[in-house]
Amino acid sequence: MTSPAPQSERRVRQAALERGRHQGGETNENFGRGFAALGQLALDGVQVSARASDLATGRVLFSVDDHVSMPTADIGKVLLLIEVAAQLGDPDRADDGLGELVILDRGAGDAAGSAGIWQHLQAPSLPVADLAALVGASNDNLASNVLLRVVGLEAVRRRAESLGLSKTALLDVVRDLRGPDDAPQLSVGSAQELCWLFTAMARGEVVSPTVSQRVLGWLSLNADLSMVASAFGLVPLAHRDADHGLLLVNLTGTEPGVRSEVGVLRGPRAGVTYVVSLSFADTTLAARLEVLDGMRQVGLDLLEYVH
Numbered sequence: 001m002t003s004p005a006p007q008s009e010r011r012v013r014q015a016a017l018e019r020g021r022h023q024g025g026e027t028n029e030n031f032g033r034g035f036a037a038l039g040q041l042a043l044d045g046v047q048v049s050a051r052a053s054d055l056a057t058g059r060v061l062f063s064v065d066d067h068v069s070m071p072t073a074d075i076g077k078v079l080l081l082i083e084v085a086a087q088l089g090d091p092d093r094a095d096d097g098l099g100e101l102v103i104l105d106r107g108a109g110d111a112a113g114s115a116g117i118w119q120h121l122q123a124p125s126l127p128v129a130d131l132a133a134l135v136g137a138s139n140d141n142l143a144s145n146v147l148l149r150v151v152g153l154e155a156v157r158r159r160a161e162s163l164g165l166s167k168t169a170l171l172d173v174v175r176d177l178r179g180p181d182d183a184p185q186l187s188v189g190s191a192q193e194l195c196w197l198f199t200a201m202a203r204g205e206v207v208s209p210t211v212s213q214r215v216l217g218w219l220s221l222n223a224d225l226s227m228v229a230s231a232f233g234l235v236p237l238a239h240r241d242a243d244h245g246l247l248l249v250n251l252t253g254t255e256p257g258v259r260s261e262v263g264v265l266r267g268p269r270a271g272v273t274y275v276v277s278l279s280f281a282d283t284t285l286a287a288r289l290e291v292l293d294g295m296r297q298v299g300l301d302l303l304e305y306v307h
Contacts, residue, residue: 030305031062034298038064038276041294047279051191052302055202055264055271061305066191069167070277072260073253074115074139075194076170076187078215083151083159084132085214086207100129104146112174115254116140136218139252141174148173163206168193187253191275194262199273202249202264216249216264224252227261227292228276231299245307257282259291267306274302 031052042048042064051066053059087098105125106118113119118126118134119142126134131147134140148156148170156170168189175182201212225236229250234243241247250263260277276298278291 031298031301034294034301035062035064037294037297041278041280041291044290045281046291046294048277049191050274050276050298051195052272052274052298053195053199055199055266055273058199061272063191066195066275067167069188069190070260071185071255071258071279072168072187072189072194072277073255073258074186075189075251075253075260075262075277076168077135077139077144078197078219078251078262079156079160079165079168079170079187080144080148080151081132081135081215081218082163082206082211083156084128084147085211085218086159087151087155088128088214089208089210098128098150101127103127104131104150106142106146107149110142110145110149111176112141112145113176114141116142116144118142132218133221136251137221137223139222139224139254145173163197165193165197168197186255189260189275189277191277194275195273198249198262198264198275202271202273219251220249222250222252224254225250227252227259227295228274228299228302229261229263229265230292230296231303232265246303253277259288259295261295265302265306267303270306272302272306274298 038048038050047070049065049068049070051063052061054061088100103125116134116138118140131143134143135147160169170187171183171185174186178184197206200206201216204212206212220240223236225234229248232246232248234246234248239248245268247266248263250261253260258279262275264273265271276295278295280287280291282288
């Protein structure tokens, strides 16, 4: 864990955090616990960006430097899924052969380790819709690269631009090692834009209601509830149906020194869209656990708001 910052540095960081706290809206008193946890992380040298808004009204519940574009690891794959869903529903692309049941082969150039289960399966080919489901369920890197090879990174970039996203982008394919000629990050994003994007999807406003619903369906399979969503008490492998009145659709991003989560949480009292992105020196287990605990504290506040 990083040593405490000098007093003057603490004051500078606290002042910056206070500015971020009020960026874009009024801070809700219900979120004091999460805000205090993120504030402590910032004092310890963690770069923090976060935002939460009421799903029905759009009212900003809290924000911390939500305008900053941060490394978001796998979060950018949502843009890939949006483009895949849009191409599946585009009648003008019917001749391109992209359909839910079209079989795609994996190749040696698509290989990427870490996240995902396709790399551990014997099947050399899978349908487009199954690959998208693997991305939604486990951030499957191999499935992501195969889909990206077919739909094209440039198409994903154009889609992001058409949605008005200027600080959120999928920059590259997934790579085990990044060289000097590769993009330094898989993806970047601002909490403000990601919060808007997931709110718009929840309202059926991203491309079309069909596209929005298709992407949300894939993301509803996500099994990673280790960050903000660890506070919700849901079953990681089975939470597509309401559980104690809670419904969650989320996406996480993980790489060394980055933990990021964006999601939509609905409960009996309210619904929220939230984003928490943290960049930190992942040099000790204690530092990582402190980051995860801070994200969980935000989750506890979100749970209290909706339930």
